[in-house]
Amino acid sequence: MFILVLNSGSSSIKYKLFDISGKGERLLDKGVVERIGHKVPSHREALAMILDKLRTRIDAVGHRVVHGGKFKEAAIVNKEVIKEISRFSEVAPLHNPAAIMTITESMKLISGIPHVSVFDTAFYQTMPEHAYLYAIPYRYHEKYRIRKYGFHGTSHRYVTMQAARILKKSINNVNLVTCHLGNGCSITAVENGKAIDTSMGFTPLEGLIMGTRSGDIDPAIIPYIMEKENIDINAVMKMLNKKSGLLGISGISNDMREIIKAARSSKKARLALDMFIYRIKKYIGAYVGILKKVDAVVFTGGIGENYAGLMKKTCKGVVPKNSKILIIPTDEELMIARDTYNLVS
């Protein structure tokens, strides 16, 4: 079955084409169309460019959707799916509107075949209430569905499956702390193959220190800065999402390679690196604490897969002696293709 996977952002669409059957999986092509809204006028044109390049039969399309609200697993796109994705556009403004645009346009351009949505949040629908609720009046949860949703779920789920395979365990019997460390960073506690807690929250802003996001802060800092700097809430949110994290502390870059280089001579780059590592260590420690057993701590994502010294620095003294430490390259698109195959075949 030829499956096209589309991963769309506000100004780009990444794609991979797989041939998946009962016998195996093959990547046939991949690429990206960038600068949508500038060089390429719209998502529709970007899709037309991709299809023009591929010139092949497509049997199904799998779409990455960042915020899937209530969905527990991948779903064939219908009106209800679109409605739920739209509902969460407000809290995932860079991703959900782009996903809707790509889904609706590609359904017109590649019609008559199933389109499947695979949600980053779905892996976290197994979290217990005591982990996903915030300790604010319960009515906000009831009225606005405010809770921890978790993100990067497709990546954490993929490395969980790979880890089970490496450890020669069934998926229902594997206990892990999975660390996805890329531009965005998150850590998940996996008990018997299911997510029981994760560092990202209602939005991807919570948790670890990231390239440009602050991660955890005291919410009282927000009104304090607004008053002192005489700026509005949009400016503060922009600061927390785009100007904080590694970039905010170092004043140099959001890119880990640059930070590592600069740390040799810049005190602030060194500090950003120390803070990044310290926060990861704290979360690993917390998740080791809530899991009954840890078969392995898994590292993935651009930083997790390539920063050799990181594992030692974050695991030393917190990871039980008999737990393994694994580096597993992630492949979110393959996971999306597999979900699509399983749903439509």
Ligand code: ADP
């Ligand atoms: P995204 O989250 O956008 O998919 P990636 O998973 O590719 O991004 O991760 C990007 C991050 O990985 C960047 O901060 C980059 O500096 C970092 N990275 C890539 N290679 C290395 C390396 N060899 N050592 C340390 N960090 C690296």
